[in-house]
Amino acid sequence: MSHHHDDHATTSSPAAADASQAQTGTMRVKRGMADMLKGGVIMDVVTPEQARVAEAAGAVAVMALERVPADIRRDGGVARMSDPDMIDGIVAAVSIPVMAKARIGHFVEAQVLQSLGVDYVDESEVLTPADEAHHIDKWGFDVPFVCGATNLGEALRRLGEGAAMIRSKGEAGTGNVVEATRHMRSITGEIRRLASMDTTELYAAAKKLRAPVDLVVEVARTGRLPVVLFTAGGIATPSDAAMMMQLGADGVFVGSGIFKSGDPEARARAIVEATTHFDDPAVVAKVSRGLGEAMVGINLDTLPDEQKYAGRGW
């Protein structure tokens, strides 16, 4: 199997693939990986034990990090990529895919995460940005990237840089779904507006969105993003997850909402089941019973602007 930017032929087997034609790190396998996560829940975990709880609950992947966003918020200071030992411990603990976060623009943290063998890098506003003008040029990596977006223009700028998956940002670590709702409605609403425009209008729309015109034309023609769109930031209950799915998400990230709740095992499982049966209120009702305390949460009106993460990223 050869690297796609190398040119050497390697071993082949009889009546089988010509190994010299195998290519790793293609946009197709990067996006395809995200396709396999659709309809699923990706859970933040900070220990191997939590990773096993998430896997047992039916998570499609885990996000390995040192502190969940609620604790990053509480502790303050600079939030960085996790310790490689901690990531290795989680990779070793589960058989499902493992994601990890790099700071916005911190291409060396991303290089390190790729070398550790994580399955997806989240270039995340939850960590303290390392570059106030530039996101990582993601095309050069074999590992795929997911990036946050608050609106369609931001999502398309990230795709232009090589992201293979988008998540709406929400406001991580608050247990409050209102920002996730705002960002999902913004992205899907802007897509619908593009789809109604004639071609002349699309050039002006691209300028207004500050997005590459060819991507704007693609979205207008197909009526959706060319990659998987998940939701993140503030999802705390099975109903939150089902609401995001009904708003058009392909799946959900749950950060602090599980392991900051009273009964993480039960809540993790319930959110997985509600995500699968998001359009069946009877199932969502059934799995919502007896989950104990949800995380307390933060009213966004009381959160100063400088403490909001969604504005990070450009």
Place this chain on the structure above:
Amino acid sequence: MSAARLPGAPGGGRVTARAASAEWVPGQRLVADLRGEPGADVEVAPDPDAPSIGVLALQGDVLEHLRALRRSGARTVRVRSLEDLAAVDALVLPGGESTTIGKLLDRFGLLRPVRARIDDGLPVFGTCAGMILLSDELDQAEPQPLVGGIAVRTRRNAFGRQVDSFDTRLPVVGIDGGPVDVSFIRAPRVEAVLDADAVEVLAEVEGYPVVVRQGRLLATAFHPEVTGDGRLHALFVGMVRDSGG
């Protein structure tokens, strides 16, 4: 590493060259007609006598299978309940996370009913996670819920992690027109065929089976549904028609 520029680092033209030479550049559809609602790209309505093929829709790339089946002339339906299952002539187990799909099959009471229909002759096509679910055994210590039905022992993530996922062109026995365009994504492979009389191996990579067929069950380690090469779906729809479905 000394000569090559590290990914993401400033300077040099490699990254730009890669973006421009990749199989997808911004604004150019990766695979035409892959997304949107199933059937939107199919101009001719499916024949009402065409077999009704269900795609298990608990988690995974359901939409891609619905579209590929439509293009092969089948009628399609999402399967999430016993009622859905009872109504289909055949079933696809899609790509996704096999542990998640297996657990949801079990929790929602579908695992045994799917197996019962297989034992009654239901044609089933599994890709990647679907191949894992159709395997009689897994090459791992941790138990996970399986449907079973194909006498193979399969190893999950057999080619490595996501950075090792790859696209390739693969000759498949019984598929005309040259190698099939496929993506292996954290893919499994068959480590051992447990019943050589029952299981046909239709393709291999590095000496390991990656396409197997046992009676009316077909399984691939890779994802034909994400590439737009519809020949494996056409093969399966042909199997369903031959079964009288």
